[in-house]
Amino acid sequence: xxxxxxxxLDPARAPADGPDAALQEAMGQLIEEMTKAGVLLDTAGLHxxxxxxxxxxSGGTQTVVDGxxxxxxxxxxxxxxxxxxxxxxxxxxxxxxxxxxxxxWEMEVEIRQLDDPA
Amino acid sequence: xxxxxxxxxxxxGAVETAWRIEWPRLVAGLTRVAGDIDTxxxxxxxxxxxxxxxxxxDGVPPNPGGWLMLTAKHRAIDRVRxxxxxARKLALIGHELLIDQQQPAPDPVxxxxxxxxxxxxxxPVLPQPARVALTLRMVGGLTTAExxxxxxxxxxxxxxxIVRAKRTIADKRIAYEVPRGPELSTRLGSVLExxxxxxxxxxxxTSGRDWLRAELCExxxxxxxIVASLVPGEPEAHGMAALLELQASRTRARSDSARNLVxxxxxxxxxxxxxxxxxxxxxxxxxxxxxxxxxxPPGRYALQAAxxxxxxxxxxxxxxxxxRIAGLYALLAARFPSPVVELNRAVAVAMxxxxxxxxxxADAVAATGALDDYHxxxxxxxxxxxxxxxxxxxxxAFTRAAALTANSAxxxxxxxxxxxxxxxxxxxxxxxxxxxxxxxxxxxxxxx
Numbered sequence: 123x124x125x126x127x128x129x130x131l132d133p134a135r136a137p138a139d140g141p142d143a144a145l146q147e148a149m150g151q152l153i154e155e156m157t158k159a160g161v162l163l164d165t166a167g168l169h170x171x172x173x174x175x176x177x178x179x180s181g182g183t184q185t186v187v188d189g190x191x192x193x194x195x196x197x198x199x200x201x202x203x204x205x206x207x208x209x210x211x212x213x214x215x216x217x218x219x220x221x222x223x224x225x226x227w228e229m230e231v232e233i234r235q236l237d238d239p240a
Numbered sequence: 241x242x243x244x245x246x247x248x249x250x251x252x253g254a255v256e257t258a259w260r261i262e263w264p265r266l267v268a269g270l271t272r273v274a275g276d277i278d279t280x281x282x283x284x285x286x287x288x289x290x291x292x293x294x295x296x297x298d299g300v301p302p303n304p305g306g307w308l309m310l311t312a313k314h315r316a317i318d319r320v321r322x323x324x325x326x327a328r329k330l331a332l333i334g335h336e337l338l339i340d341q342q343q344p345a346p347d348p349v350x351x352x353x354x355x356x357x358x359x360x361x362x363x364p365v366l367p368q369p370a371r372v373a374l375t376l377r378m379v380g381g382l383t384t385a386e387x388x389x390x391x392x393x394x395x396x397x398x399x400x401x402i403v404r405a406k407r408t409i410a411d412k413r414i415a416y417e418v419p420r421g422p423e424l425s426t427r428l429g430s431v432l433e434x435x436x437x438x439x440x441x442x443x444x445x446t447s448g449r450d451w452l453r454a455e456l457c458e459x460x461x462x463x464x465x466i467v468a469s470l471v472p473g474e475p476e477a478h479g480m481a482a483l484l485e486l487q488a489s490r491t492r493a494r495s496d497s498a499r500n501l502v503x504x505x506x507x508x509x510x511x512x513x514x515x516x517x518x519x520x521x522x523x524x525x526x527x528x529x530x531x532x533x534x535x536x537p538p539g540r541y542a543l544q545a546a547x548x549x550x551x552x553x554x555x556x557x558x559x560x561x562x563x564r565i566a567g568l569y570a571l572l573a574a575r576f577p578s579p580v581v582e583l584n585r586a587v588a589v590a591m592x593x594x595x596x597x598x599x600x601x602a603d604a605v606a607a608t609g610a611l612d613d614y615h616x617x618x619x620x621x622x623x624x625x626x627x628x629x630x631x632x633x634x635x636x637a638f639t640r641a642a643a644l645t646a647n648s649a650x651x652x653x654x655x656x657x658x659x660x661x662x663x664x665x666x667x668x669x670x671x672x673x674x675x676x677x678x679x680x681x682x683x684x685x686x687x688x
Contacts, residue, residue: 123458159261160465164515203515205458207260207382214257221302238492 124163124236125212127202127219131229132195133170148222156215160205167200196230209235248296255291258304264381266308268357271416274316277378277406286319287312354379355418355470361405362430363414370405371434373398379466380459390453391441428471432480432541435463439484443491444647457488468523475530478523479542485520486548489513501649505557517552524549543572562591579610579617587620595627615644619654626657 141149156162172190191197202219206212216231223229245253263284270280287308301307361374376382376390384402388395408414419427442456464484468477493507527542538546547568554560569585582605590598602621611617622637638658642651 158466158469160462160469163519205462207386207455207459208257210253210257211261214254214261217254217300221300 123206123209123212124238125204125206125209126234126236127204127212127216128198128232128234129200129202129219129229130196130232131199131227133197133199134195135228137226145222145224149219152218152222156202156204161211161215162202163205164203165201168198171197199229209233252292252296254300254304255288255295258300259288259291259308260381262305262308264357264379265305265354266312267378268353269309270312270316271357272353273313275416276410283312283316283319284308286315290315352418354466356416358431358467358470359418359427360409360414360416362427362434363409364427364430365412365414366405366408368434368437370401370408371430372437373401374405375431375434375463376438376459377402380463382459390456390459392453425474425476428467428474428476431467432464432476435460435467435480435484436541438463439487443487454491457484457491460484461488468526473530475527475534475536476539476541478527478530479539479545482520482523482527482545483541483548485516485523486545486552489516489520489552495649499649501647501653503653504551507557509555509557512552520545520552521549537575538571540572540576543568543575547572560591562588566592579605579608580614583611583617583620586624590624590627595624599624599628613644615641615650615654617641618644619657622654622657 153162153165170189171194174189174191176187176189176191178185178187202216204212204215206215212233212235216233220229220231266284266287267277267280270283271277274280274283290311291304291308295301358375358379361378362371366374373387376387377384382390384398385395388398391398418424438456439460442454442458442460445453445456461481461484464477464481468474468481471477489512490504490507492513493509493511494502494504496502524542524545527545528538531538531542547565550561550565550568566585566588569581569588573581573585583602586598586601586605589601599621602617602624605611606617606621618637618641622634622641625631625634625637635658638654642654642658645651645654
C-alpha cells in the first residue's frame with residue numbers, strides 16, 4: 123500500500139533559521155535509510171505559504187487568492203510518499219521522521235493511505 | 241472523533257512495527273554472529289520480548305534497530321551463561337559488542353549482512369520455490385502466513401519449505417557470505433530471477449479473481465530497490481528495479497472495472513502511474529551509466545526495461561516506436577536467445593513490417609515445438625492470422641490458447657477473440673521477454 127505523509131507545522135513556532143546542520147544530517151540519514159528499505163517513493167519540502175496561490179470554487183465561481191493566508195496557522199511544509207506492507211509501518215516511518223526533530227520543533231504529520239490499488 | 245492513542249497502545253504498536261521493519265536486518269546481522277538462521281531468529285525474538293517489557297515504560301528508543309540488535313546480543317550472552325552449547329558463540333558476540341561500543345553509528349557491516357542473507361536465500365543448492373519463500377521471509381520480512389496467502393497454499397506448506405531450506409543450508413554447510421568475482425554475478429542473477437518470479441506471480445494475479453496476491457508486486461518492487469541499494473555498482477540490479485517500476489506503472493490501467501485484463505494497446509495511458517515511470521527511467525539511467533562506464537552492453541533486465549521504457553514513452557499506442565522495440569528484441573534475442581524472446585520479436589516485427597513478416601517469425605518459433613503448451617504462442621498466431629484474414633486458422637489458434645491458460649481473465653479475453661473474428665483489431669498480443677528456453681508458467685506473460 124501507499125501512504126501520503128503530510129508534514130504540518132506553524133512557521134511562527136518553528137525555529138527561525140529552519141533545520142540546523144545536525145537535523146539536516148539526521149534527516150538525510152533517515153531518507154537514505156527509507157530509500158534503502160525500498161519504502162520511500164518520493165519526498166519534498168514545499169516553498170513558504172506566502173508564495174502559494176489558492177483557487178476557491180464556490181457556487182460555480184472561482185476566486186483566486188494569493189498568499190499570505192493569515193488565517194491558517196499550521197500549514198503543509200512537505201510530504202513523503204511511502205510504500206509499505208501495512209498502515210502501521212507507514213505510521214512508524216512517519217514517527218521516525220518526527221523523532222529526528224528536537225524539542226524546539228512543534229509539528230504534526232498526517233498519514234493518509236492512497237485510495238488506489240497500485 | 242479523533243482519539244489520542246494511549247502510551248501503552250502506542251508503545252506496543254511501535255514495538256511490533258519497529259520489530260517488523262528491523263527484523264530482516266536484525267536476523268541477517270545475528271545470523272553472522274550466531275552462525276545459523278534459527279539461533280538468530282530466537283535471539284531476535286528475545287529482543288522483541290525485551291522491547292515489549294521496556295519500551296512501554298521507557299519510551300521508544302531513537303534508534304529502534306540498533307537497540308534491538310544490541311539487546312539481542314546481550315540476551316545471547318545471558319543464554320551463554322545458562323547454556324554451555326552457546327559458549328562457542330560467546331567469543332564472536334563479545335567481539336561484536338566491543339565493536340558496537342566503539343562505533344555506535346550505523347554499521348556498514350549490517351548492509352553486508354542483508355546482502356549475505358539474500359545471497360544465501362538464493363543459493364543454487366536450494367530449489368526455486370524455497371528460494372522464493374526464503375527471500376520473502378528473510379529479506380522481505382513477510383510472515384509464513386502472508387507468503388501462504390499470496391501463493392494460495394496452506395501455511396504449513398510454506399513453513400515446511402522454509403524449514404527444509406534452512407536445513408539444507410546447514411547440512412550442506414553453505415557459507416554465510418557474499419560470493420566474490422564471477423560467482424557474484426551468477427548469484428546476483430539468481431537473486432534477480434527470484435525477485436522477477438515474485439513480481440510476475442503478483443502481476444499475473446492483478447486482473448484475476450485473487451486481487452490480494454497483487455501485493456507480491458509491491459513486495460518484489462521493495463526487494464528490487466533493496467538489492468539495488470545493496471549492490472549499487474551492479475547495472476543489472478538497477479535494470480531490474482527499472483523493469484519492475486515501469487511494469488508496475490501500468491497496474492491501474494491493465495484491468496477494467498470488472499477486473500478483465502486490458503491489453504497494452506487498449507490501456508488508458510492517462511492511468512499509467514507517472515511517478516513509477518519517472519522512477520523507472522531514473523533506475524534505467526543508472527543501469528546504462530554503469531554499463532557505459534564499464535564498457536559493457538546492457539544486460540537482460542536493462543534491455544527488457546528499455547523495451548518497457550519505449551512503451552512508456554508513447555503517448556498513444558499508435559505512437560509506439562516499433563522500430564526501436566524490434567531492435568531491442570533483436571538485441572535481446574542475439575544475446576539471450578529464447579523462444580519467448582523470439583515470439584516477442586515476432587510481435588514487434590509484425591507491428592513494424594506487417595502481420596506476414598511477424599507470422600513468419602512466430603511460425604518458426606512454433607516449428608521448434610518448444611512453446612507448444614504456451615498459450616501466448618497460440619494467442620500471437622491467432623492475432624496475426626486474424627489480421628491476415630485467415631479466420632478459421634485464427635479461431636483454432638485462439639481456442640487452443642484459451643485451453644492452455646489457467647488465468648480466468650486471460651481465458652475470457654482469448655475465448656472472446658475466438659468468437660469474434662470480425663473484430664479486426666490491429667493490436668499486438670505482446671508477450672514479455674524472459675529467460676529460459678522452456679517458459680515456467682510464472683516467468684513470462686503477455687505484456688499488459
